[in-house]
């Protein structure tokens with residue numbers, strides 16, 4: 001059978017289909033065995049759960065949640081859990097799919113998984129959030145475990161929620177199991193450097209991309225969409241450690257522009273004191289998220305949600321480098337336009353892999369009950385990110401292709417090797 005003769009092309013939805021197209025582009029270039037290709041195109045396991053939560057006013061609300069394991073050939077599934085009112089099986093399946101390739105591109109001994117609950121957490125009280133988190137984790141306990149599937153934070157989830165997950169799993173199983181989730185608080189088996197890790201990985205790969213493009217990062221201008229975990233740490237590290245000038249930032253409430261560059265610590269302080277929102281910060285001019293994406297900057301970091309850079313926006317993008325802090329921020333149509341315009345895209349599965357890499361360090365530390373210091377973590381992360389960037393860039397040159405396809409080629413090669421050596425198919 002040829003890869004083009006797929007038995008089943010109905011994906012869970014449009015996002016998953018886009019992810020499959022990215023995979024197929026690489027699979028064809030590397031002439032992947034069709035049996036392996038057809039297998040890797042689909043999630044290995046998907047669990048959809050519905051569960052009740054008694055709200056503070058006595059009403060019972062039913063929530064829908066998901067945990068998808070795309071592939072576990074190289075090790076336990078790994079990937080975050082997101083809380084968002086619009087998340088769905090299509091989105092979570094796509095995110096799980098990308099986790100498989102992300103873990104493989106940085107050569108971690110993991111497969112890919114992801115989870116989500118359809119909820120707007122800003123509308124819940126602290127007590128409701130805790131009840132929802134504990135009940136959801138109990139509902140997916142049949143899939144998770146330190147040697148099976150290890151969740152972590154993603155959009156709208158954090159260390160506090162990871163602690164509740166860990167405690168719920170431990171209560172249900174009768175022993176304290178630190179290694180069941182990562183991104184936990186430091187005094188509960190968390191790792192130094194995990195909160196900053198994704199932003200640090202974004203910054204390291206941005207610096208490598210600048211070298212490849214002949215841009216001096218200490219003179220570079222940067223626009224960042226999204227000012228949560230990934231966006232704010234990318235801004236802080238790029239400005240403080242690499243000397244780049246962050247001229248635009250945004251969150252869901254809109255964007256801010258300052259041609260002299262923002263003082264990121266002051267902006268973080270404002271966000272924290274202002275209910276998590278940057279709107280109204282006095283030292284910047286208000287701009288829309290769309291304006292931010294098309295600013296004349298050297299580096300653009302989308303660090304919010306999927307499909308932010310559409311074809312229409314791509315036509316007006318002026319950045320020379322895009323570093324995808326978010327998962328899936330560039331649509332297929334946009335990517336074609338950007339490649340045509342010679343924009344260097346550092347794809348999500350490479351650019352934001354710093355988070356899962358330090359999650360891996362956390363898991364290793366939990367399993368061995370021996371913890372490392374921040375210098376160790378940063379050094380090891382830097383080594384993995386620069387090596388991975390180099391491997392992907394060399395593959396791009398070898399196959400004369402774009403960075404995303406090159407990253408897939410590296411990752412698929414590693415997963416295919418595991419599939420073959422485990423003996424999934426007669427060879």
Ligand SMILES: NC(=O)C1=CN([C@@H]2O[C@H](COP(=O)(O)OP(=O)(O)OC[C@H]3O[C@@H](n4cnc5c(N)ncnc54)[C@H](OP(=O)(O)O)[C@@H]3O)[C@@H](O)[C@H]2O)C=CC1
Pocket residue numbers: 153154155156157198225226227228229230231250251252253276277289303304305306325326327352353355356
């Ligand atoms: N956390 C991690 O370690 C990792 C995260 N990622 C990916 O990075 C992205 C961001 O995740 P993370 O930082 O953790 O999430 P957070 O919840 O911490 O932050 C998300 C940010 O995006 C903003 N945002 C949401 N929607 C929009 C929008 N339509 N336009 C502009 N801004 C918007 C939010 O604004 P507001 O607060 O106002 O809602 C917030 O500032 C996601 O794609 C995630 O999957 C990837 C790898 C690891």
Ligand SMILES: O=C(O)CCC(=O)C(=O)O
Pocket residue numbers: 078079080081102150151152153154182183327352353355356357359
């Ligand atoms: O830290 C992790 O395990 C996974 C983070 C994540 O969900 C992601 O990289 O998209």
